[in-house]
Amino acid sequence: MGRGGSRAAPAAAAPPWHVLPDEVWEHAFSFLPADSDRGAAAAACRSWLRAERRSRRRLAVANCYAASPQDAVDRFPAVRAVEVKGKPHFADFGLVPPAWGAAAAPWVAAAADGWPLVEEISFKRMVVTDDCLEMIAASFRNFQVLRLVSCEGFSTAGLAAIAAGCRNLRELDLQENEIEDCSIHWLSLFPESFTSLVTLNFSCLEGDVNITVLERLVTRCRNLKTLKLNNAIPLDKLANLLRKAPQIVELGTGRFSADYHPDLFSKLEAAFAGCKSLRRLSGAWDAVPEYLPAFYCVCEGLTSLNLSYATVRGPELIKFISRCKNLQLLWVMDLIEDHGLAVVASSCNKLQELRVFPSAPFDAAEQVSLTERGLVDVSASCPMLESVLYFCRRMTNEALITIAKNRPNFTCFRLCIIEPHTPDYTTHQPLDAGFSAIVESCKGLRRLSVSGLLTDSVFKSIGAHADRLEMLSIAFAGNSDLGLHYILSGCKSLKKLEIRDCPFGDKPLLANAAKLETMRSLWMSTCSLTLGACRQLARKMPRLSVEVMNDPRRGCPLDSLTDESPVETLYVYRTIAGPRSDTPACVQIV
Amino acid sequence: MELELGLALPNPHQPLAGGGELVGLLSGSAGACGKKRVFGDAFGASKATLLPLFVPEDGDGGGGDRDGVDHDPSNKKKRLEGWPPVKCARRRSCGGGYVKVKMEGVAIGRKVDVSLHGSYQELLRTLERMFPSANQQGAGADADHAEEEEEVASHERRRRHPYVVTYEDGEGDWLLVGDDVPWEVFVKSVKRLKILA
Numbered sequence: 001m002g003r004g005g006s007r008a009a010p011a012a013a014a015p016p017w018h019v020l021p022d023e024v025w026e027h028a029f030s031f032l033p034a035d036s037d038r039g040a041a042a043a044a045c046r047s048w049l050r051a052e053r054r055s056r057r058r059l060a061v062a063n064c065y066a067a068s069p070q071d072a073v074d075r076f077p078a079v080r081a082v083e084v085k086g087k088p089h090f091a092d093f094g095l096v097p098p099a100w101g102a103a104a105a106p107w108v109a110a111a112a113d114g115w116p117l118v119e120e121i122s123f124k125r126m127v128v129t130d131d132c133l134e135m136i137a138a139s140f141r142n143f144q145v146l147r148l149v150s151c152e153g154f155s156t157a158g159l160a161a162i163a164a165g166c167r168n169l170r171e172l173d174l175q176e177n178e179i180e181d182c183s184i185h186w187l188s189l190f191p192e193s194f195t196s197l198v199t200l201n202f203s204c205l206e207g208d209v210n211i212t213v214l215e216r217l218v219t220r221c222r223n224l225k226t227l228k229l230n231n232a233i234p235l236d237k238l239a240n241l242l243r244k245a246p247q248i249v250e251l252g253t254g255r256f257s258a259d260y261h262p263d264l265f266s267k268l269e270a271a272f273a274g275c276k277s278l279r280r281l282s283g284a285w286d287a288v289p290e291y292l293p294a295f296y297c298v299c300e301g302l303t304s305l306n307l308s309y310a311t312v313r314g315p316e317l318i319k320f321i322s323r324c325k326n327l328q329l330l331w332v333m334d335l336i337e338d339h340g341l342a343v344v345a346s347s348c349n350k351l352q353e354l355r356v357f358p359s360a361p362f363d364a365a366e367q368v369s370l371t372e373r374g375l376v377d378v379s380a381s382c383p384m385l386e387s388v389l390y391f392c393r394r395m396t397n398e399a400l401i402t403i404a405k406n407r408p409n410f411t412c413f414r415l416c417i418i419e420p421h422t423p424d425y426t427t428h429q430p431l432d433a434g435f436s437a438i439v440e441s442c443k444g445l446r447r448l449s450v451s452g453l454l455t456d457s458v459f460k461s462i463g464a465h466a467d468r469l470e471m472l473s474i475a476f477a478g479n480s481d482l483g484l485h486y487i488l489s490g491c492k493s494l495k496k497l498e499i500r501d502c503p504f505g506d507k508p509l510l511a512n513a514a515k516l517e518t519m520r521s522l523w524m525s526t527c528s529l530t531l532g533a534c535r536q537l538a539r540k541m542p543r544l545s546v547e548v549m550n551d552p553r554r555g556c557p558l559d560s561l562t563d564e565s566p567v568e569t570l571y572v573y574r575t576i577a578g579p580r581s582d583t584p585a586c587v588q589i590v
Numbered sequence: 591m592e593l594e595l596g597l598a599l600p601n602p603h604q605p606l607a608g609g610g611e612l613v614g615l616l617s618g619s620a621g622a623c624g625k626k627r628v629f630g631d632a633f634g635a636s637k638a639t640l641l642p643l644f645v646p647e648d649g650d651g652g653g654g655d656r657d658g659v660d661h662d663p664s665n666k667k668k669r670l671e672g673w674p675p676v677k678c679a680r681r682r683s684c685g686g687g688y689v690k691v692k693m694e695g696v697a698i699g700r701k702v703d704v705s706l707h708g709s710y711q712e713l714l715r716t717l718e719r720m721f722p723s724a725n726q727q728g729a730g731a732d733a734d735h736a737e738e739e740e741e742v743a744s745h746e747r748r749r750r751h752p753y754v755v756t757y758e759d760g761e762g763d764w765l766l767v768g769d770d771v772p773w774e775v776f777v778k779s780v781k782r783l784k785i786l787a
Contacts, residue, residue, distance in 0.1 A: 361676050
């Protein structure tokens with residue numbers, strides 16, 4: 001590009017750099033992988049906004065009520081992959097009223113109309129009906145990926161529509177959904193000519209599956225990498241399937257239950273020996289210990305092991321895990337106990353994520369010997385450990401302080417001491433000091449769940465130190481409004497706050513109303529809120545949706561209730577879509 | 591109306607280091623807001639040993655009376671709703687008493703924790719609340735009704751428009767829910783519930 005100087009003929013003036021054609025910017029933006037980066041680019045100026053939004057291919061809507069489906073389609077016309085999340089997280093534990101909302105239908109309808117080229121749809125915690133699935137099958141010619149996580153409202157009839165209609169389907173990933181079994185042989189509806197499947201996960205399906213059909217499907221889909229089976233597949237059939245798909249990378253074994261037979265053991269062992277690419281393993285729900293050695297040949301290659309529903313315990317379990325030297329992810333039941341975790345600590349040095357689930361969450365008595373020691377050991381010996389979910393029954397400040405010192409690299413720390421208000425069992429003090437140490441040491445902490453006996457002072461630490469914290473879960477903690485005030489006035493990066501059974505009232509909520517618009521959502525249940533405060537909040541902050549939910553047996557509709565009435569559940573979220581119109585009777589938007 | 595931004599002082603039994611400066615900034619008023627619910631105090635840190643009691647605010651099914659939490663005061667160890675925070679699938683596999691409930695003609699099934707109930711009566715009450723029939727007179731309007739009146743009304747409703755509730759037992763058989771099987775036996779054997787319209 002000539003820039004002045006002695007040129008014989010007058011050069012055409014080069015356009016200023018910022019007036020480049022949109023296609024150039026779109027190409028540049030295609031190198032920005034993170035949505036937040038694209039968002040930042042879009043905010044720079046009008047032409048970048050135009051270029052960015054018109055070229056956005058992947059869209060993640062973290063709250064289905066934050067914007068309307070039509071808003072999304074209008075703003076981002078070129079989307080090929082969309083993910084929408086619905087109900088609040090506490091819906092997983094039954095705290096959200098039935099028929100609360102989060103219907104997928106409006107999103108499917110808007111996509112069918114405005115995004116005909118969509119290839120991927122993911123829904124999490126939403127109500128997806130068979131009609132939705134039929135519409136998906138009928139509307140998108142190049143549909144490839146369907147991922148449903150923690151959804152409900154559909155049946156095997158909907159799955160049949162997907163199987164029959166989506167000719168280019170690559171992934172059917174059903175995680176922890178409630179699926180009604182209509183006894184429809186949906187698997188049979190994949191045509192014989194259909195071979196494109198890469199991921200098939202039906203582990204959450206409670207019903208029989210035609211195994212011959214499954215075998216044929218697995219055989220002809222040569223690119224199948226992920227196969228996660230449900231309860232209906234017996235062990236010997238599993239071996240057959242593995243022989244037909246030795247290229248498998250991720251396997252969910254399903255039940256894995258059978259009495260020990262040497263013949264079956266050999267068959268399994270041989271089948272696994274053929275799976276040289278197997279890296280991720282889950283299932284083994286009712287596995288008997290004698291079969292675990294059949295897995296030995298794949299242990300060294302495993303990077304991910306999910307035994308979180310497996311009831312197997314004892315030396316065979318520990319021996320098996322200890323052979324998995326390259327594990328990055330381990331999910332396991334507390335049946336592994338402290339001594340098992342000590343072995344994990346010394347064997348699995350590449351561990352990045354550990355989750356330990358309770359085998360008997362509703363029993364008061366301690367049935368297994370899993371304590372703070374297991375977590376201390378793993379934190380001490382696994383330098384790459386950054387994400388923990390740990391259910392246990394006792395904890396000490398000293399253990400937490402040690403963990404914090406050893407592992408400043410935690411990004412996710414979720415500790416659930418099963419009995420509410422449990423203090424440090426050696427000193428009987430609150431666990432404030434321990435959790436404070438965690439937030440002071442782990443500067444990159446993005447997610448935190450606290451439990452045990454805690455006063456307001458731990459929230460002072462969290463508010464002051466947890467600068468990168470995006471999600472915080474609090475239950476049965478704190479002793480006054482100050483606790484909530486510390487959080488809302490601190491925690492610079494806070495996006496999601498969920499609180500239950502804490503003595504937090506109206507004042508900190510109203511004093512920090514502006515903070516709520518910087519967050520995605522706030523959930524408070526069984527706290528000390530009154531309806532008047534919620535009304536005030538809604539008046540003060542028009543861009544927030546303030547939802548109040550009470551027990552259906554008392555006081556609906558809310559219009560007749562006084563300001564002093566207690567509020568059982570409050571759910572507040574920012575939105576550009578205005579108040580939604582699909583609330584059930586016990587949910588009101590104030 | 592001017593919003594009073596005073597924050598309650600922390601619990602005097604648990605003095606807070608540095609809590610003083612915040613009170614100075616905002617006009618603090620000693621003691622908690624007068625309208626705080628009773629159990630807000632119950633969860634103070636000064637209690638040494640606490641059982642996870644879910645104390646209702648008033649006599650009749652306080653704000654938290656979902657899924658029929660047993661209010662019998664002799665039952666100290668009450669099950670808390672949604673605690674510990676484990677997903678429904680895990681509850682079922684851990685024998686937590688969570689079973690699926692489907693009503694004929696209703697698309698979305700529900701889940702109910704049978705073990706949170708003490709009797710067939712309580713369970714049926716919960717089911718009525720979960721699946722209010724068109725014939726019921728607004729399940730939830732009159733919180734003023736005494737417990738007894740509710741009972742009578744509920745019996746009336748059942749007589750006029752009875753729900754037929756069936757369950758699947760451990761052997762895969764579908765049976766009528768009823769008093770011929772002792773409650774405790776029922777809780778252990780029930781796998782699923784279905785309500786026939």
